Amino acid sequence: MKYNPTRPDDRRKSVVYFSRLNAGDKPFEMRLIDPKRSSQQNRYFHLLLGVLSKETGYTLSEIKTIVKRTVCNEMFIYRKPSLDKEGVENLFLKSSADLDSKQMTEVVDTLRHWSSETLGIYLPLPDEDNWLQLENELENE
Structure with a gap:
């Protein structure tokens, strides 16, 4: 219970x-x-990734990897010790399902800021009217 x-x-x-x-x-x-990220947060995150994919020409999978490795790396990268004697750490990427709601909010905020400042691509807030329109456009492609 x-x-x-x-x-x-x-x-x-x-x-x-x-x-x-x-x-x-x-x-x-x-x-x-644990307060895992909500399904609404996940849907919104993937919508933003879809917008970036459409705008940049990268696939959704490629954009997701770029975001996880470079834009929000402190949230998604974790380390494990090496299996060999050289002692080099192995780096792995977390799934967004492993994030809690606070972490997911930070990821989305960081992603929106980075997209605007670095790429000049505006990503809508979840309560904006054009959000649903974008979602429909991406689903129909």
């Missing part, structure tokens, strides 16, 4: 449920739920 501790009713229900589990004789598990 999921409970939101910021809601008084959920807090009360969670205490009751925990007491019932704790009084029993069966093992149980408690864990925190």
Whole structure:
């Protein structure tokens, strides 16, 4: 069961449920739920990538890799130790699904700023009227 501790009713229900589990004789598990990025954030991020793909001539996959490796690398690149004796670290790219909602907001803000400043390409905010029009155009291509 999921409970939101910021809601008084959920807090009360969670205490009751925990007491019932704790009084029993069966093992149980408690864990925190990471606030993963929302599906709306993911849709918006991919829309922005689609706009950049259309404007630059790169494929969606190429634009995504460029963004992950250069524009927002601190969010997407992680390191693992080398498998060989040389000790060179291996670099890997995370999926956007591994980001939480705060990180995804930072990625989108960084991407929009970079696109405007570096490429001169304006990327719409999610609440702008032309956002849905762009989405429809990209889906129809």
